[in-house]
Amino acid sequence: MxxxxxxxxxxxxxxxxxxxxxxxxxxxxxxxxxxQGWWPVKGKYFPDEKNRDEENRYEIIVGAILTQNTAWKNVEKALSNLREEGLIDPDRIMKIDTNKLAELIRSSGYYNQKALRLKEVTENLLFYIKTGKIPKREELLIIRGIGPETADSILLYAFHYPxxxxxxxxxxxxxxxxxxxxxxxxxxxxxxxxxxxxxxxxxxxxxxxxxxxxxxxxxxxxxxxxxxxxxxxxxxxx
DNA sequence: ATCCAGGCGTTAT
DNA sequence: ATAACGCATGGA
Incomplete structure (x- = not known):
């Protein structure tokens, strides 16, 4: 079996x-x-196949931040809001107003903190998100908002690192x-x-x-x- | 109403 | 080093 x-x-x-x-x-x-079929990426909005890996990768990273000490159900709502706004996109997340972002992810809890951290994490990982190059664990851990579990989740589920x-x-x-x-x-x-x-x-x-x-x-x-x-x-x- | 959810960072002992 | 606390919504 x-x-x-x-x-x-x-x-x-x-x-x-x-x-x-x-x-x-x-x-x-x-x-x-x-x-169990993890990680449960829901997005089917890829404009072209080339961006698919990048968007998958980024959605997993966003989910990893949003799900901290929070039920996944609440995260799905937030992710779906981001999707509707076309914000599963690192460049666009960096540009959106932080308060507006916080409102979109409200359902995931700690939304002010998470909006701030989402931007910090995105900014720091921009290169890795876009290229698919695997970041070092220590490099992830110094980013505010990424602790050991989130670091390893990102490595395993977004970058397929064992x-x-x-x-x-x-x-x-x-x-x-x-x-x-x-x-x-x-x-x-x-x-x-x-x-x-x-x-x-x-x-x-x-x-x-x-x-x-x-x-x-x-x-x-x-x-x-x-x-x-x-x-x-x-x-x-x- | 109370408790908990796929933690983390800061501050106090 | 380790403990306690704030962050916050939504479902059981």
Missing amino acids: YKEFKIAFNYKNQKDEDKNIILKIYNLLLEQYGP IFVVDAYTRRLLIRIGLCKFPCSYDDAQNLFMSNLPRDEKLFNEYHALIVKHGKDLCKKNPLCSKCILKKKSICPK
Whole structure:
């Protein structure tokens, strides 16, 4: 099942694969939820094929900023407003009045901050957005508005660079399973995945998306453990 | 009404 | 180093 998501694995036999708990969790989540199809770019407004990659890339970066500590549903509304105004375009974002921009992205929360940061990020990444050249992680981290999760999201989803994205769901999951002890720093969590998995962009993409799905549906603050496949397979002790 | 969502930066201990 | 706080909307 889902063979196309497993091609990166290089194990000679099932036994070796079973010893890798990180990989086991991935396969179980994939089995339970199916492929998630991230990043969910909605735009179909490309004037010509040449700009398609650039616009996709930029929409993902904008989404990564807007979704910080905010439900994706609220971000979609904001993105659709930007689309209607033809603002999934770095040059045009730089020109629009910040207050006007803030109003368009209101539904995504923290809209004054995010309008400001959207412009700063866009300005600083203009070259990378346009060329598709991959920025360095450290270079992203010094931009105001980009922390570790957003940096890695941009690298993975906008630039297809194989780095594992960690979020609140990921840490909560690792702590509950007992693979990482509280508070489970960003780097600790990231290392756990990256040292136990082949460095494969498609795998990291799907795995993070599956963890988010799992965190939303079952492994919530108040978890629904009775329905959880990780509990059933005795991977999670809760 | 209260709580939470695909965090981050600043300021206080 | 780590904790607490502000930023803010919309859905459950």
